[in-house]
């Protein structure tokens with residue numbers, strides 16, 4: 001598939017099963033992420049790979065995150081515990097902001113988002129399905145710390161990656177005129 005075809009046809013796919021990307025494919029995905037535009041080349045991103053049994057540990061973090069926030073509903077807690085098991089591999093993209101007089105935290109967050117989208121497209125081009133998720137876990141300092149982040153870091157996205165199960169969603173028809181105007 002050409003780059004343009006990948007760009008025009010990428011679709012999130014929430015039902016993901018093994019196998020996930022292998023070591024070489026994951027390196028390609030991470031290298032694509034590293035090519036994202038990044039004002040000042042601050043490299044304000046950190047990527048954390050969560051695969052295999054480690055997903056259970058992440059699920060425990062998610063569950064704890066809800067408990068800390070006062071949620072005691074068993075169904076929600078169990079859902080959180082099992083959330084990372086929805087794909088063979090989860091890639092967390094963290095904003096690790098760099099102090100800079102001109103380049104704001106927001107702008108650095110955009111660079112991380114661009115990196116995650118590049119990772120998503122690379123995974124798609126390699127034949128894998130992907131879905132970007134956040135939720136309240138992303139900004140919970142306990143989750144960030146468990147992922148090895150520093151104080152002030154934030155998860156910009158958890159990319160769930162794996163082999164697509166079931167049919168893909170249809171791509172929506174979207175008229176460009178609703179979103180584009182010429183100045």
Ligand SMILES: Cc1cc2nc3c(=O)[nH]c(=O)nc-3n(C[C@H](O)[C@H](O)[C@H](O)COP(=O)(O)O)c2cc1C
Nearest residue numbers: 010011012013113130131132133134135156157169
């Ligand atoms: C910053 C960000 C956070 C997101 N968080 C979630 C999420 O927590 N749960 C979810 O189901 N989808 C989330 N999404 C949306 C999906 O990744 C996906 O884009 C959406 O389901 C639309 O599908 P599409 O990408 O095929 O158009 C998020 C997307 C972005 C960019």
